[in-house]
Amino acid sequence: KAGVTQTPRYLIKTRGQQVTLSCSPISGHRSVSWYQQTPGQGLQFLFEYFSETQRNKGNFPGRFSGRQFSNSRSEMNVSTLELGDSALYLCASSLESPRQHGYTFGSGTRLTVV
Amino acid sequence: LAKTTQPISMDSYEGQEVNITCSHNNIATNDYITWYQQFPSQGPRFIIQGYKTKVKNEVASLFIPADRKSSTLSLPRVSLSDTAVYYCLVGDPMDTGRRALTFGSGTRLQVQP
Numbered sequence: 001k002a003g004v005t006q007t008p009r010y011l012i013k014t015r016g017q018q019v020t021l022s023c024s025p026i027s028g029h030r031s032v033s034w035y036q037q038t039p040g041q042g043l044q045f046l047f048e049y050f051s052e053t054q055r056n057k058g059n060f061p062g063r064f065s066g067r068q069f070s071n072s073r074s075e076m077n078v079s080t081l082e083l084g085d086s087a088l089y090l091c092a093s094s095l096e097s098p099r100q101h102g103y104t105f106g107s108g109t110r111l112t113v114v
Numbered sequence: 115l116a117k118t119t120q121p122i123s124m125d126s127y128e129g130q131e132v133n134i135t136c137s138h139n140n141i142a143t144n145d146y147i148t149w150y151q152q153f154p155s156q157g158p159r160f161i162i163q164g165y166k167t168k169v170k171n172e173v174a175s176l177f178i179p180a181d182r183k184s185s186t187l188s189l190p191r192v193s194l195s196d197t198a199v200y201y202c203l204v205g206d207p208m209d210t211g212r213r214a215l216t217f218g219s220g221t222r223l224q225v226q227p
Contacts, residue, residue: 035215
């Protein structure tokens with residue numbers, strides 16, 4: 001079956017702009033989480049959505065937001081981009097309980113802010 | 115969330131068995147131990163998850179002692195393609211209120227020919 005699909009794979013934006021990243025989870029997975037990975041901070045949790053509702057949120061400023069659609073696809077948006085937002089953004093999907101199989105991650109979107 | 119401690123890096127040779135130990139002294143009763151593998155510029159990949167004793171699948175084994183304060187990921191007969199970062203995570207997958215995965219620094223495994 002198809003894995004978690006993230007688009008686009010690469011993105012270059014200018015400071016001050018905004019960006020929208022997309023994630024299509026595995027069919028049947030209703031939980032979608034987003035993570036930011038940087039060399040300095042490692043993997044950090046952004047937020048989790050389940051059935052179109054944000055269920056958990058990490059410690060990121062309000063410039064980072066997300067949403068989930070009725071088909072479980074999710075988008076995250078970053079407004080007023082800063083140089084420090086350059087990172088690999090990863091999406092992970094899971095069944096209601098990730099026990100036994102854990103989370104399935106996509107290959108990520110590499111965002112570069114110049 | 116229970117904090118985990120792993121070695122920063124390990125070196126091995128092809129064909130050897132590699133054991134990566136993770137310490138999690140503050141593990142809670144409902145917490146499970148999960149290991150992920152990550153290659154550069156890819157998302158982490160679920161390897162194995164366990165609660166106690168021993169769990170085995172087609173790629174790895176997970177050993178958890180009775181006190182559950184540590185766990186060991188065992189990779190049999192590693193190959194060059196096993197060169198990656200390995201993360202140990204501890205948490206309760208049924209706790210929907212804190213479903214964030216907390217990744218530590220991981221262990222960078224380098225397999226030499």
